Amino acid sequence: MSDSPENSDARGSEAKPAGPLSDLLIVDLSRVLAGPYATMVLADLGARVIKVEQPGKGDDSRHIGPFNAAGQSAYFSSINRGKQSIALDLKDAAHRETFEALLAKADVVVENYRPGVMEKLGYGWAALHARFPRLIYAAASGFGHTGPDRDKAAYDMVVQAMGGIMSITGHPGGPPTRVGTSVGDITAGLFTVIGILSAVHHRAATGEGMFVDVAMLDGQIAILENAIARYAVTGVAPGPLGARHPSITPFAAYACADGHVVIAAGNDALWGKLCDAICAPELKDDPRFATNATRTDHAEEVAAVIEARLAGLTAGEALALCEAAGIPSGPLQDTEQALNHRQVRARNMVIQTGFPDGAPLTAAGNPVKLSAYPDPTTRPKAPRLDEHRDAILKELGL
Amino acid sequence: MSDSPENSDARGSEAKPAGPLSDLLIVDLSRVLAGPYATMVLADLGARVIKVEQPGKGDDSRHIGPFNAAGQSAYFSSINRGKQSIALDLKDAAHRETFEALLAKADVVVENYRPGVMEKLGYGWAALHARFPRLIYAAASGFGHTGPDRDKAAYDMVVQAMGGIMSITGHPGGPPTRVGTSVGDITAGLFTVIGILSAVHHRAATGEGMFVDVAMLDGQIAILENAIARYAVTGVAPGPLGARHPSITPFAAYACADGHVVIAAGNDALWGKLCDAICAPELKDDPRFATNATRTDHAEEVAAVIEARLAGLTAGEALALCEAAGIPSGPLQDTEQALNHRQVRARNMVIQTGFPDGAPLTAAGNPVKLSAYPDPTTRPKAPRLDEHRDAILKELGL
Known part of the structure; x- marks a missing residue:
């Protein structure tokens, strides 16, 4: 504690950060x-x-x-x-x-x-x-x-x-x-x-x-957000979905050779880029996967075809492919990795x-x-x- | 849309709620x-x-x-x-x-x-x-x-x-x-x-x-809260813990005869009340369960002894016991149940x-x-x- 006379608000010698609420x-x-x-x-x-x-x-x-x-x-x-x-x-x-x-x-x-x-x-x-x-x-x-x-x-x-x-x-x-x-x-x-x-x-x-x-x-x-919207429309209380989004697909954690990566291809353009990036351009023409709605209806099949391609890749390799193609994606990080991430x-x-x-x-x-x-x-x-x-x-x- | 002259801010005929930010x-x-x-x-x-x-x-x-x-x-x-x-x-x-x-x-x-x-x-x-x-x-x-x-x-x-x-x-x-x-x-x-x-x-x-x-x-x-604190103190990134709190015990979802209930007995006094409520007063004298720290070190044993007592009770019965004893507790509710809860x-x-x-x-x-x-x-x-x-x-x- 400083006891200098100017320290009249008893905040001690360590300064509080200045901020927009400093008057409160x-x-x-x-x-x-x-x-x-x-x-x-x-x-x-x-x-x-x-x-x-x-x-x-x-x-x-x-x-x-x-x-x-x-x-x-x-x-x-x-x-x-x-x-x-x-x-x-x-x-x-x-x-x-x-x-x-x-x-x-x-x-x-x-x-x-x-x-x-x-x-x-x-x-x-x-x-x-x-x-x-x-x-x-x-x-x-x-x-x-x-x-x-x-x-x-x-x-x-x-x-x-x-x-x-x-x-x-x-x-x-x-x-x-x-x-x-x-x-x-x-x-x-x-x-x-x-x-x-x-x-x-x-x-x-x-x-x-x-x-x-x-x-x-x-x-x-x-x-609760999306869960209330789903209940409001269907009258059915939604259950847990593991590691995927309820109404956007692909938007989940997918297994690779050495772990999981998250891929969030939230629209049709990104889906097309993903199909190309994982060397599966034929998926773009599969009617089950034509729109976000049909992909979500077939979320398990989407996971299966993606994971079939990722099985031969490490997480690092899979993320490099996604990044090069501009597909939102990221690693599953624990607290240590998160705190040490460069960003x-x-x-x-x-x-x-x-x-x-x-x-x-x-x-x-x-x-x-x-x-x-x-x-x-x-x-x-x-x-x-x-x-x-x-x-x-x-x-x-x- | 109302086109009355006083409706000069184009908000339509449905009034916006009045609120502290109405001038923004x-x-x-x-x-x-x-x-x-x-x-x-x-x-x-x-x-x-x-x-x-x-x-x-x-x-x-x-x-x-x-x-x-x-x-x-x-x-x-x-x-x-x-x-x-x-x-x-x-x-x-x-x-x-x-x-x-x-x-x-x-x-x-x-x-x-x-x-x-x-x-x-x-x-x-x-x-x-x-x-x-x-x-x-x-x-x-x-x-x-x-x-x-x-x-x-x-x-x-x-x-x-x-x-x-x-x-x-x-x-x-x-x-x-x-x-x-x-x-x-x-x-x-x-x-x-x-x-x-x-x-x-x-x-x-x-x-x-x-x-x-x-x-x-x-x-x-x-x-991230508690996870950062744990990592800061131990140098080890914490992992998932299912349905329990990392540093308070008992503070988890516990199985009963027909489902699960959450019991959050966050201090020693509540632990004692819980032991009495589930007819297991002898647990109060068990040195493994003497303090929150030792209970957390033995979280699996705590769960085992609690669930042994709850096995003969429905969730409703277990919650009634907890409520009568003043122990924070609650049902696991889905979206429908949550939206229809009286509170x-x-x-x-x-x-x-x-x-x-x-x-x-x-x-x-x-x-x-x-x-x-x-x-x-x-x-x-x-x-x-x-x-x-x-x-x-x-x-x-x-």
């Missing part, structure tokens, strides 16, 4: 993922985020692995990089005074408790809006603040199951398959950011804050940040690239629990 | 999914979106199924509800005049061409910014506007494969598995919205537009819109619920190609 102060009560992911996106765009954590324990995700050798959570640290921390017991009178002084300065409060928790503390939307009319209140909950199931708890896995995405992910006849990343939380986090920024825009015109209510389950419905590196999508004790940590960068701002290659580290208490209290004059 | 005009050149999904989200929040489509053919997704009996695409219609359409050939001098008149009125232009296409038309960011300094320019491309692979084409499937999400989705040793919805496009669409709204906020302070550059591949890296209905996440000819269509609602605005149960239909040409030309005085 976010007070963040949220834990684990949906809320913290939202405030990470806001912080990456320049907002100042103060995490208000439970004394003693802090954000639950401090205690969820993977951990480094020093026992610090990489999960917590990657999502909470660049935020500040103050531990407050919202049932303690002195701590409530501090919290309310923070709210008086804040633009947005974010929480992901079950509905009712904030009301019991006296900090529900109605109470806060009456007292801080410009404050925007964003709630990311499992089921939302309305409806018969509002009081139920949910985690990512629950909404992936209930929202339908697990029913269309996996292989026909195979066991249930979770999307390998927490799309239940992350999608809700992104919609929460969108709600907050919409509310900021509204406030600029009206001077009034509003309540932003995002449910993880709702977010899963919002990304991912060139786009600064792998940045350096730190664990709470300052040990270095690699994390994902910010995918929103803006011409008016630099895209830094580092981010300030994640906070120790209560790390910024003194500086924040001083700033608040408490 | 989006000129949308984008096709298929990432860009159109972004502008759907903006339209759901009140923005006016004018689709500029290729004469004759229009947005490619008009020709991608599923189709209704009249041959109209439900895929196109669900994503483009409530937008207006004008067909413009951007190589034709008169059409370029119309396009430029639209840009002069617009707040944001959105496109998802490959980098370079707009420059060839004379409408790259540098040229437009010089002429329309307040205009925000958002590009959603496969690989982004910088880096060695910027010129390559990508579809959802390609970035799902290259970005690593397919490497952690599916079952150990099983075939490649695509996430069943287009998370490559949709994630990029959501980050594009976030970039646009950040740029709108910046413009309110500075008067200047900016260039927002979002790559589908970057978006996949940004949602999804209560949250207005299933709305009515229409195909271009006006035939009714069910689609996903808006997951961003805002206290200052109503959340309508209907949305104006998707446009016929060039449907709003006359009204838009009249509005522009052309």
